[in-house]
Amino acid sequence: MNFxxxxxxxxxxxxxxxxxxxxxxxxxxxxxxxxxxxxxxxxWREIAEMGWIGAAIPEEFGGAGLGYEGLCVLAxxxxxxxxxxxxxxxxxxxxxxxLTAGSDAQRSAYLPKLADGSLIGCxxxxxxxxxxxxxxxxxxxxxxxxxxxxxxxxDGSVADIAVVVASDEHRxxxxxxxxxxxxxxxxxNTLDPTRNHARLDFDGTPVEKLGSGGWGAVQRVLDRAAILxxxxxxxxxxxxxxxAKDYAQxxxxxxxxxxxxxxxKHKLADMYVALELARSNAYYGxxxxxxxxxDLPLAAATARVSxxxxxxxxxxxxxxxxxxxxxxxxxxxxxxxxxxxxxxxxIGSAPFWKDRLVDLLETRNAA
Amino acid sequence: MDxxxxxxxxxxxxxxxAFLTANAEPRAGSRPVLxxxxxxxxxxxRCKAWQAKKADAGFAGLTWPKRFGGxxxxxxxxxxxxxxxxxxxxPRGLYEIGLGMCIPTMMAYAAPEQLDRYVRPALRxxxxxxxxxxxxxxxxxxxxxxxRAERDGDDWVxxxxxxxxxxxxxxxxxxxxxxxxPNLPKHEGLTFFFLDMKSPGxxxxxxxxxxxxxxxxxxxxxxxxxxxSQRLGAVGQGWKVSLTTLMNERLAVGDVQRPEVxxxxxxxxxxxxxxxxxxxxxxxxxxxAEWHARSQGLKFTRFRTMTALSKGETPGPENSIHKLVNAxxxxxxxxxxxxxxxxxxxxxxxxxxxxxxMFQSALLSSPSSRIAGGSDEILKNIIAERVLGLPPDIRxxxxxxxxxxxxxxx
Numbered sequence: 001m002n003f004x005x006x007x008x009x010x011x012x013x014x015x016x017x018x019x020x021x022x023x024x025x026x027x028x029x030x031x032x033x034x035x036x037x038x039x040x041x042x043x044w045r046e047i048a049e050m051g052w053i054g055a056a057i058p059e060e061f062g063g064a065g066l067g068y069e070g071l072c073v074l075a076x077x078x079x080x081x082x083x084x085x086x087x088x089x090x091x092x093x094x095x096x097x098x099l100t101a102g103s104d105a106q107r108s109a110y111l112p113k114l115a116d117g118s119l120i121g122c123x124x125x126x127x128x129x130x131x132x133x134x135x136x137x138x139x140x141x142x143x144x145x146x147x148x149x150x151x152x153x154x155d156g157s158v159a160d161i162a163v164v165v166a167s168d169e170h171r172x173x174x175x176x177x178x179x180x181x182x183x184x185x186x187x188x189n190t191l192d193p194t195r196n197h198a199r200l201d202f203d204g205t206p207v208e209k210l211g212s213g214g215w216g217a218v219q220r221v222l223d224r225a226a227i228l229x230x231x232x233x234x235x236x237x238x239x240x241x242x243x244a245k246d247y248a249q250x251x252x253x254x255x256x257x258x259x260x261x262x263x264x265k266h267k268l269a270d271m272y273v274a275l276e277l278a279r280s281n282a283y284y285g286x287x288x289x290x291x292x293x294x295d296l297p298l299a300a301a302t303a304r305v306s307x308x309x310x311x312x313x314x315x316x317x318x319x320x321x322x323x324x325x326x327x328x329x330x331x332x333x334x335x336x337x338x339x340x341x342x343x344x345x346x347i348g349s350a351p352f353w354k355d356r357l358v359d360l361l362e363t364r365n366a367a
Numbered sequence: 368m369d370x371x372x373x374x375x376x377x378x379x380x381x382x383x384x385a386f387l388t389a390n391a392e393p394r395a396g397s398r399p400v401l402x403x404x405x406x407x408x409x410x411x412x413r414c415k416a417w418q419a420k421k422a423d424a425g426f427a428g429l430t431w432p433k434r435f436g437g438x439x440x441x442x443x444x445x446x447x448x449x450x451x452x453x454x455x456x457x458p459r460g461l462y463e464i465g466l467g468m469c470i471p472t473m474m475a476y477a478a479p480e481q482l483d484r485y486v487r488p489a490l491r492x493x494x495x496x497x498x499x500x501x502x503x504x505x506x507x508x509x510x511x512x513x514x515r516a517e518r519d520g521d522d523w524v525x526x527x528x529x530x531x532x533x534x535x536x537x538x539x540x541x542x543x544x545x546x547x548x549p550n551l552p553k554h555e556g557l558t559f560f561f562l563d564m565k566s567p568g569x570x571x572x573x574x575x576x577x578x579x580x581x582x583x584x585x586x587x588x589x590x591x592x593x594x595x596s597q598r599l600g601a602v603g604q605g606w607k608v609s610l611t612t613l614m615n616e617r618l619a620v621g622d623v624q625r626p627e628v629x630x631x632x633x634x635x636x637x638x639x640x641x642x643x644x645x646x647x648x649x650x651x652x653x654x655x656a657e658w659h660a661r662s663q664g665l666k667f668t669r670f671r672t673m674t675a676l677s678k679g680e681t682p683g684p685e686n687s688i689h690k691l692v693n694a695x696x697x698x699x700x701x702x703x704x705x706x707x708x709x710x711x712x713x714x715x716x717x718x719x720x721x722x723x724x725m726f727q728s729a730l731l732s733s734p735s736s737r738i739a740g741g742s743d744e745i746l747k748n749i750i751a752e753r754v755l756g757l758p759p760d761i762r763x764x765x766x767x768x769x770x771x772x773x774x775x776x777x
Contacts, residue, residue: 001443001677002677003368003670003671003674004671004675006675038537069368077477126647132464245755245757248757249756249757257758259757259758260759260761262744262760264750264756264757266751268751268755268757269748269750269755270747273688273691273750276664276688277660277688277692280664280665280671281664284663284670288371290368302659302664305656309660351649351653353656354657355656357659357660358646365632
């Protein structure tokens with residue numbers, strides 16, 4: 001039994017944590033929060049140079065070939081730092097879609113540029129309210145031309161290419177890929193201004209088909225991304241628990257640290273429990289990704305459900321532990337509270353993944 | 368990451384599996400063991416026979432020194448054995464405390480000739496041990512115990528009452544912590560002994576639990592004499608010795624109790640909501656998904672612990688998470704399953720009730736799971752203080768002589 005990351009990957013994690021605590025300090029995150037920039041472009045360049053974006057991309061396509069466990073480790077640190085960069089959109093969604101569904105020509109055309117940071121990718125999936133289901137997809141490709149509106153698209157204004165979920169001539173939904181130059185885009189105001197979100201209006205935009213896997217290919221991309229999102233969520237939840245713990249030790253009330261009150265202790269213990277369960281489920285997801293296990297969809301849904309719950313709990317109870325100062329703009333609690341919801345709503349929210357989890361349980365038990 | 372055993376672990380697992388296959392009935396397809404009532408005379412006989420067989424085959428006391436019949440194995444092998452054994456129906460419930468807590472405490476503090484006398488018979492299951500810790504006035508606040516021991520020549524004389532003593536009525540020996548000096552602050556006036564449960568002056572009364580079980584006891588002491596040679600640790604060091612015992616509690620791996628998520632899934636295919644199987648109902652699906660995520664989270668947390676054990680680390684206070692999560696989950700799943708049954712859920716007659724009445728049974732037994740062996744609240748304190756490092760609570764009894772500490776009426 002070796003259900004842990006290797007020493008090399010732990011070293012990578014420590015490096016990433018040190019690097020991000022320096023270069024992605026809250027002041028950097030707040031530049032996006034305050035609308036001074038859509039994403040931290042300097043940070044993004046450095047991340048690209050270190051090979052993080054292409055961590056899981058095979059070396060033949062310009063990646064670092066660290067494998068999925070490497071990308072998982074980095075994802076956790078991105079979550080911990082609330083990094084204002086298009087990492088998830090580029091690495092977990094666009095690159096993964098191209099890698100799992102694309103032709104060799106498409107892989108060679110896009111992956112090296114995504115890996116080295118010269119292209120930013122995104123996934124254009126949502127069309128307003130609703131979770132990812134074939135029935136919610138109205139965007140349509142006829143004769144290689146895409147028409148329809150996608151919103152919100154994370155990193156939609158900063159991306160160079162988009163993987164788009166749309167229906168084909170036969171009304172079969174599937175994956176397409178397109179250059180975003182010339183596409184009408186509008187920034188959206190969202191709950192989490194530290195990540196860019198846009199509305200993309202396609203009006204006869206030329207697209208290429210990305211594989212022919214239909215909705216199965218879309219779900220496959222979401223399943224794999226769910227595990228990586230879970231690591232980001234675990235990282236964010238861990239950061240919240242650390243913040244709450246530090247504050248509870250430093251803040252005095254009634255002549256004693258508030259952390260000596262059981263009301264606070266039990267709150268933090270609940271956060272710890274949720275986080276540990278989520279972390280363990282995410283680890284299993286990492287294993288499933290790394291080995292492309294048949295159990296991957298169920299592992300992904302489980303990790304996603306657990307991590308969404310843990311980050312939500314940790315981010316709201318971190319504010320509660322801080323008391324009044326916790327809901328001010330100046331203190332960083334809200335950065336995590338916002339990000340928790342952003343990550344929780346992207347790629348399908350908790351009810352969607354819970355329903356899918358039970359579908360998969362039923363399929364497994366029927367087998 | 369990989370889930371495979373090391374060659375040594377794999378060899379041991381195969382050996383354990385072979386032993387179990389040859390000597391026990393597989394659990395698969397058998398009805399759940401509900402432990403509704405305590406162990407009867409027949410149960411004791413079966414436990415004793417199994418323990419002797421297990422010890423003779425070298426699967427009892429795996430981590431113990433070889434001179435006592437153990438293998439000096441790493442804790443990971445104990446976990447592997449427990450995993451394998453959980454696939455079989457074996458008589459349980461008589462030795463967990465003695466072998467998991469009492470004898471390890473003896474090994475840390477008893478004299479060599481005492482170990483020669485007591486360890487092997489315990490390991491073979493010939494002698495049963497119990498742990499006399501909790502008292503009416505000392506549960507979560509264990510050190511508030513009041514049972515007195517006073518020195519009289521070469522003996523100590525014990526008077527008072529213990530409670531929640533598992534298996535006291537079946538035990539030959541016990542370990543006990545008592546107050547030897549009430550003028551000292553509460554942790555300082557305690558001393559630890561082992562004693563013969565057949566000693567004159569000991570009276571044992573079973574406690575009838577709400578679940579119907581009679582597993583715990585009240586144990587009354589009236590002028591019970593214990594020789595000073597049976598003292599474990601120095602006079603006044605009883606708290607320190609108790610901590611040794613309680614450390615070992617964490618190593619004991621808890622049973623997975625049923626109903627589990629799969630039982631709820633099966634139930635929700637049978638019962639109907641709005642004319643359709645309950646499994647098609649969104650609210651039901653949401654609950655099942657949440658409990659599945661918790662169950663899996665615990666399972667993989669155990670895998671992470673095993674990995675740490677496998678690397679030679681010792682299990683720490685973070686293991687409190689297992690009972691904390693499991694006990695509430697059991698209660699919640701039981702209650703929810705009954706909700707799905709509607710009025711039929713009231714019936715406990717096994718010929719009518721769903722799933723051998725395991726949901727009903729768990730509804731009544733789960734409250735004790737949330738309290739026994741460290742209540743939810745104490746486990747959360749342990750996580751907060753010992754894992755997260757939060758400061759201890761301010762104590763009203765700190766530094767006060769024990770006999771001046773305020774007490775309530777209950």
